[in-house]
Amino acid sequence: xxxxxxQIFISTLLTNNFVLAMxxxxxxxxxxxxxxxxxxxxxxxxxFVMLVASLCAYxxxxxxxxxxxxxxxxxxxxxVIASCVQLVEMVMKKYSPALFRALGIYLPLIxxxxxxxxxxxxxTAREYDFSQSMAFSFGGGAGFTLALxxxxxxxxxxxxxxxxxxxxxxxxxxxxxxxxxxTFMGFAGLGSLE
Amino acid sequence: MSLPNQxxxxxxxxxxxxxxxxxxPVFVMMLGxxxxxxxxxxxxxxxxxxxxxxxxxxxxSLLISLIRNLVPKEVRIATFIVIIATFVTLTDYLIQAVSxxxxxxxxxxxxxxxxxxxxxxxxxxxxxxxxxxxxxxNALGMGTGFTIGLFALGATREIFGAGKLFGMTxxxxxxxxxxxxxxxxxxxFVLAAWLLLFSLLRSKSATEGGHxxx
Numbered sequence: 001x002x003x004x005x006x007q008i009f010i011s012t013l014l015t016n017n018f019v020l021a022m023x024x025x026x027x028x029x030x031x032x033x034x035x036x037x038x039x040x041x042x043x044x045x046x047x048f049v050m051l052v053a054s055l056c057a058y059x060x061x062x063x064x065x066x067x068x069x070x071x072x073x074x075x076x077x078x079x080v081i082a083s084c085v086q087l088v089e090m091v092m093k094k095y096s097p098a099l100f101r102a103l104g105i106y107l108p109l110i111x112x113x114x115x116x117x118x119x120x121x122x123x124t125a126r127e128y129d130f131s132q133s134m135a136f137s138f139g140g141g142a143g144f145t146l147a148l149x150x151x152x153x154x155x156x157x158x159x160x161x162x163x164x165x166x167x168x169x170x171x172x173x174x175x176x177x178x179x180x181x182x183t184f185m186g187f188a189g190l191g192s193l194e
Numbered sequence: 195m196s197l198p199n200q201x202x203x204x205x206x207x208x209x210x211x212x213x214x215x216x217x218x219p220v221f222v223m224m225l226g227x228x229x230x231x232x233x234x235x236x237x238x239x240x241x242x243x244x245x246x247x248x249x250x251x252x253x254x255s256l257l258i259s260l261i262r263n264l265v266p267k268e269v270r271i272a273t274f275i276v277i278i279a280t281f282v283t284l285t286d287y288l289i290q291a292v293s294x295x296x297x298x299x300x301x302x303x304x305x306x307x308x309x310x311x312x313x314x315x316x317x318x319x320x321x322x323x324x325x326x327x328x329x330x331x332n333a334l335g336m337g338t339g340f341t342i343g344l345f346a347l348g349a350t351r352e353i354f355g356a357g358k359l360f361g362m363t364x365x366x367x368x369x370x371x372x373x374x375x376x377x378x379x380x381x382x383f384v385l386a387a388w389l390l391l392f393s394l395l396r397s398k399s400a401t402e403g404g405h406x407x408x
Contacts, residue, residue, distance in 0.1 A: 021378045023232035027311060030227065071287070074305055075279040082272060111275075112309040114228040121302045166397060170224055171389040178382030185377065 047141025220343025240348025
C-alpha cells in the first residue's frame with residue numbers, strides 16, 4: 001500500500017476506469033448517456049455521492065473493525081449509501097427542480113449504482129488510508145463522469161449518422177462502449193496499479 | 195398499509211418461462227449488466243456467478259413474499275435492500291468457505307450482487323405482490339435466465355479468448371487466441387454480438403411472415 005495519491009487518482013480515472021475497465025455503474029452509463037445535458041449533471045451527482053459514501057465507509061469500517069462486526073459491513077454500507085442519495089435528491093430538488101425532473105428515475109437509482117458501492121468495497125479490500133480513499137473515490141467519480149460525457153457526445157453525434165436499422169439501439173451503444181474501452185486500454189502504461 | 199394482492203392468478207408454466215425467455219434479464223431487459231460483463235471471462239466464473247445470483251434471488255423473493263403484508267409501503271425498498279444484503283453476505287461467506295480460488299476470481303462482484311437491479315426489480319415488481327410459491331417459481335425462472343445469459347457470454351469469451359471451455363483446450367497448437375475477448379472491450383463486443391444475432395433472427399422471422407413479437 002505504498003501508492004502515491006496521484007498514482008491512485010490517475011489509475012482510477014484512466015487506466016482502471018470504473019465504467020470502461022471494471023464494468024461498474026453500467027446501468028446509468030447505458031441509460032442516461034443519451035443526451036449531454038443530462039449526462040454531465042448525472043456524473044457530478046454520482047461523483048458527490050461517491051465522495052460522501054467513501055468518507056462514511058471509511059469511518060464505518062473503523063467502527064465495525066473496533067467492535068468486530070465485519071459481517072455487517074455490506075448491510076451498513078448500503079444503508080449509508082441510500083441515505084446519501086436521499087440527501088442529494090433533496091438538495092437537488094430544492095436548488096435545481098428542472099434538473100431533478102430531467103434525471104427522473106435515474107437519481108434514486110444511484111443507490112443501486114455498483115460504482116458507488118464498488119468504491120466503498122474496493123477501498124476496504126485494498127486497505128486504503130483516509131487520503132488514499134478520498135483520492136480513489138474522487139478519481140472514480142471523475143472517471144465515471146468522463147466516460148458518461150464521452151459516451152453522450154458520441155451518441156448525440158450518431159443521431160445524425162445513417163446507421164443500419166439492425167444495429168440501432170442497445171447493440172450500437174455496446175459496440176461504442178467497447179470501442180471506448182479499447183481506447184482507454186491505451187492508457188495502460190500510465191499508472192500501473194496491481 | 196399492505197400492498198394489494200392484485201396479480202394473483204395462479205401458477206402457470208409462463209411464471210417460470212417469463213424470466214428464461216420472454217423477459218430474459220441479460221438479453222431482453224438489459225438488467226444487472228455489471229456482473230454480466232465483469233465476471234464472464236470464463237465459463238466457470240460465469241456459471242458460479244449465475245448460481246450465486248440465483249440463490250440470492252430465490253431466497254430473498256421467498257422471504258419478501260412471506261412478509262409482504264407486514265412491511266409498510268414507505269419503507270419497503272429499504273427493507274428489501276437489507277434482506278437482499280443479508281443473503282448476499284451469507285453467499286459471500288459460503289463461497290469463501292467452499293472455494294477460495296473462485297472467491298478470488300469473482301472478487302468484490304459477489305458483494306456487488308446487492309446492487310444487481312434484477313433482484314431488487316423482482317422484489318418490487320413480483321415478490322411483493324404474489325404468494326410465496328409463485329414468487330419462488332418466478333425467481334427461479336429469472337435466475338435461470340440470468341445464468342443462461344452469463345454462460346452464453348462466458349463460454350463465447352473463453353472459447354475465443356483462450357481457446358478453451360471449462361479449462362479444456364479445444365483447438366490445436368495453431369490457434370491464436372483473441373486476447374481482446376477476455377479483456378474488458380471484449381465483454382462489450384460479445385454482448386453486442388449476441389444482441390445483434392437475436393435482432394437478426396427476429397427480423398428474419400418478421401420478413402418471413404412470422405410474428406416478431408411473441
